[in-house]
Amino acid sequence: MYPLTRLYARKISGQKLIYIFFACFFTASFFYAFLMGKPQIEEMLNINIGIVGRKNFPEFMMRFYVGTVGILFNVFLMTLFICEEDRNKMLYQPLLHGESRSRMIRSKIDAAVLMSVIFVFLTAFINYLTAFMRWGCEIFEQAAVIRTVMKYLLSGIYMSVITIGIVALCIYTRNTWKTIFSAIIYLLIDQLIDNANIVFLQKIWVGYYFNRWTFTYEYQNIPFSELLIGISIMVLYGIIFFQISLFRTKKVDF
Amino acid sequence: MEKIISVQNLRKTYKKETAVENVCFDLIPGSIMGLLGTNGAGKTTTLKMITNLCSKDNGTIVIDNVSLDESPGLALSKVGAALDTPGFYQELTARENIECFAHLYENISDGQVMELLDYVGLKSQAEKKVKKFSLGMKQRLALARAMLGQPKLIILDEPANGLDPQGQMNLYHLILDMAKERKTTFIVSSHQLHDMEKLCTDILILDKGKSILQGKTEEILSETTDIVDCILEETKAAESVLSRCQGISLVSQKGNQFTIRLENICFNEFIQKLVANHLHICCLSMRKHSLQELFLKLTGGTEPCIH
Numbered sequence: 023m024y025p026l027t028r029l030y031a032r033k034i035s036g037q038k039l040i041y042i043f044f045a046c047f048f049t050a051s052f053f054y055a056f057l058m059g060k061p062q063i064e065e066m067l068n069i070n071i072g073i074v075g076r077k078n079f080p081e082f083m084m085r086f087y088v089g090t091v092g093i094l095f096n097v098f099l100m101t102l103f104i105c106e107e108d109r110n111k112m113l114y115q116p117l118l119h120g121e122s123r124s125r126m127i128r129s130k131i132d133a134a135v136l137m138s139v140i141f142v143f144l145t146a147f148i149n150y151l152t153a154f155m156r157w158g159c160e161i162f163e164q165a166a167v168i169r170t171v172m173k174y175l176l177s178g179i180y181m182s183v184i185t186i187g188i189v190a191l192c193i194y195t196r197n198t199w200k201t202i203f204s205a206i207i208y209l210l211i212d213q214l215i216d217n218a219n220i221v222f223l224q225k226i227w228v229g230y231y232f233n234r235w236t237f238t239y240e241y242q243n244i245p246f247s248e249l250l251i252g253i254s255i256m257v258l259y260g261i262i263f264f265q266i267s268l269f270r271t272k273k274v275d276f
Numbered sequence: 277m278e279k280i281i282s283v284q285n286l287r288k289t290y291k292k293e294t295a296v297e298n299v300c301f302d303l304i305p306g307s308i309m310g311l312l313g314t315n316g317a318g319k320t321t322t323l324k325m326i327t328n329l330c331s332k333d334n335g336t337i338v339i340d341n342v343s344l345d346e347s348p349g350l351a352l353s354k355v356g357a358a359l360d361t362p363g364f365y366q367e368l369t370a371r372e373n374i375e376c377f378a379h380l381y382e383n384i385s386d387g388q389v390m391e392l393l394d395y396v397g398l399k400s401q402a403e404k405k406v407k408k409f410s411l412g413m414k415q416r417l418a419l420a421r422a423m424l425g426q427p428k429l430i431i432l433d434e435p436a437n438g439l440d441p442q443g444q445m446n447l448y449h450l451i452l453d454m455a456k457e458r459k460t461t462f463i464v465s466s467h468q469l470h471d472m473e474k475l476c477t478d479i480l481i482l483d484k485g486k487s488i489l490q491g492k493t494e495e496i497l498s499e500t501t502d503i504v505d506c507i508l509e510e511t512k513a514a515e516s517v518l519s520r521c522q523g524i525s526l527v528s529q530k531g532n533q534f535t536i537r538l539e540n541i542c543f544n545e546f547i548q549k550l551v552a553n554h555l556h557i558c559c560l561s562m563r564k565h566s567l568q569e570l571f572l573k574l575t576g577g578t579e580p581c582i583h
Contacts (some may be wrong), residue, residue, distance in 0.1 A: 025379045036367070073350030114329050119380045119424065257529035276329040 026116055026125065030133035034103055048148050051083050055156035061266075069155045076157045077166035078241050080149040081173055085236045087145045088177045090209055094186055097205040102128065102175050104192035105201060114276040127271040131189050131264060138185040142178045144186055146171070169243055173235065176249075180232040186263040187228075193270045228259040279338075280305050280429055281326070283381035284334035288321055288485075293323045296485045299335075303478065305428065306455050310476035310493070311465040314575055318485040319465040320359065323433050327357050340428055349490045354429035358435060362418030366407040370398055370417055373406055381425045384417070396420045397446060398506070411438025416579040419447070423454075430454070431463045436471065444448070444468070448475050456468075473497070473567035483575050493567070503527065504546060509556035517553040521546075527569065532558075537565075 023031070034040075057063040058075050060203030107113040116126050137244040153161045174261045188205065195201050212229040235244050277568045278450065279302045286299040303309055313319050314430045324330035326337055328348050337344040342351040366374045371389060376386040393399045396416040401409070409417065420429050426491055432451075448471060449484050454460040455477075466472050472479070480490040489496065496498040508514035518526055518534065523541035526534065538546055550557060565573070 028377060033365070061541075110366075111360050112365065113380055115363065115377065115421075116380060117329060117352070118327055118355070118357045118359075118422075119377050120349055121380060122349045274330070275331060276324065 024123055024129055025123045026129040026134045030129050030174055031136055034099065035103060035108045037099060039099060039102065044144060047145065051148050051152040054083065055079060055100055055152045079161065080146060081170045081241060083149040084145065084174060084177055088181060091203065092181060093184055093209065097202055100134060100188045100192050101198040101201050103134065104189065105196060105198040108196050121221050122233060124268055127267050131186055131267060134185045134189055135182045138181045142174060142181050146174045176235055178179040179253060179256055183260040185230060186260050190263045190267040192265050222258045226255065228256060241245045278304060280340055282338045283326065284336045285332045286322065286325055288325060289329065289333055294485050299487050301480055303461050305461055306453060306459040307453050307477045308464060308475055309478040309480060310464040310472035311463055311480050312469065313482035314474060314572060317482040319482055320433055323359055323431050323463065323465060327355060327359065327431060328352060328552065333547035337451060342399060353432060354428045356424065357431040358418035358422045359433040362414045364406040364414065364417065367405065369403050369405055371402040373417065374421055377421055377424055384424065392420045392423055396450065412440060412443045415439055429461045433465050435464060436466055436468050444471065451475065469571055471566040481571060481574060488574050499566050500570055502566055503569065504536045504538060504556060504565050505561050507533050507559040509558055514555055517555055520548055
């Protein structure tokens with residue numbers, strides 16, 4: 023791994039926020055798993071253990087992470103990683119040690135994407151662990167495991183693209199609150215587009231395919247054609263976000 | 277002669293405001309250039325353009341025969357810099373902070389990191405978290421970071437900020453030693469004009485983004501007009517005579533102590549005028565302008581008059 027990428031990955035992994043977040047996530051996952059089966063709780067949370075429990079529980083909790091919570095968590099982390107570094111005059115430090123601007127932002131993106139993928143797998147591990155603690159080996163039904171792992175991999179792709187987008191946003195705004203506000207706007211637009219019947223807009227919207235994978239094909243296998251077009255759109259968005267980050271970093275005056 | 281840095285026609289504008297205009301200078305190895313100017317004169321912008329942190333509208337910068345425009349990475353690999361208020365990873369120790377950036381270089385061992393910390397007087401504080409450091413300690417740590425990779429050119433933006441007199445002296449000795457022994461070149465922006473006069477081999481004074489004076493410190497100060505410090509017995513009469521006297525200007529007055537600039541007359545003529553006007557001279561000495569006086573003269577400031 024490139025030294026600067028390693029430095030940034032270490033910097034992200036050193037954030038206390040991560041440990042607090044995953045402790046909370048484990049607690050939430052644990053309580054969800056163990057509260058299921060109690061009718062009043064199921065009614066309150068509007069869930070049905072018959073559907074979301076046992077082998078489906080990891081997939082159910084994946085949506086909980088990737089949908090909104092995970093994106094906001096990544097936004098907070100990236101603002102600490104980029105906007106706050108910029109404010110503390112640390113963002114440009116590698117440039118004073120012979121690193122180029124493009125190398126710096128590539129390292130930032132590499133580290134951010136690496137960590138976001140690790141977080142997705144960490145949530146998978148936590149969700150399988152709590153599900154195992156609640157239901158034991160019942161959760162390991164081969165077809166369900168393959169399907170769920172596949173969906174976690176797709177979540178990793180989606181979260182990587184979103185993370186590159188957040189990096190681009192941080193580099194553009196160079197302001198923590200503006201970035202957080204913009205991310206909230208993104209989540210609202212994502213909901214709006216998902217619920218609206220504007221087919222053309224939906225087809226080119228980065229979040230649409232992930233929503234389809236998780237809601238339309240909830241606890242089902244995703245058709246290959248859906249996968250192909252969804253991944254292609256996401257890769258395209260990833261490239262666009264990457265180029266925006268690169269362009270902005272080359273132009274910015276520190 | 278070999279130049280470590282050559283800056284030509286540097287220019288930067290922010291919207292309609294010109295921050296830096298036509299700044300040019302060359303430095304040879306081992307020289308120390310003082311970059312002086314009032315707040316907002318364009319010092320930091322100039323330094324940021326040299327370190328490529330800020331784009332320039334015009335001009336060329338060549339560092340150790342490498343153009344900054346063509347090979348920024350290679351050119352800046354020869355530069356170390358500590359700009360603005362130094363930023364660090366607050367949760368890490370001094371050693372860890374330096375190590376973070378030491379990993380960006382090849383062949384910098386942990387031992388060398390400790391040597392650097394020792395060099396700037398922070399060896400005993402190496403395991404202390406930076407968030408507990410005073411501003412002066414951060415300045416020294418910033419210098420240690422700027423020294424990573426043994427750069428040929430070190431750029432320091434107001435490095436004496438937050439340092440106590442002892443710390444300032446240590447810093448200046450450090451700079452002088454490095455310039456002398458390692459032939460490291462320094463560009464130091466500062467408001468400590470008395471210290472810059474003693475420290476710097478070269479001076480560049482900026483005012484409103486323009487270079488208003490530059491050259492070798494010795495030459496600049498030797499070419500200035502003479503300054504006379506005198507104590508005259510009768511203050512009122514002395515004020516009256518001096519205000520009428522042609523060819524001089526009053527720089528400052530503290531009671532009956534006068535500092536006078538000789539503009540168009542020589543020292544002997546000045547004394548003759550005092551004697552002719554029956555002024556009793558208690559004490560009289562002549563010297564050249566100090567850098568501070570020259571700076572204030574050029575930038576339109578005045579010395580404070582403390583009675």
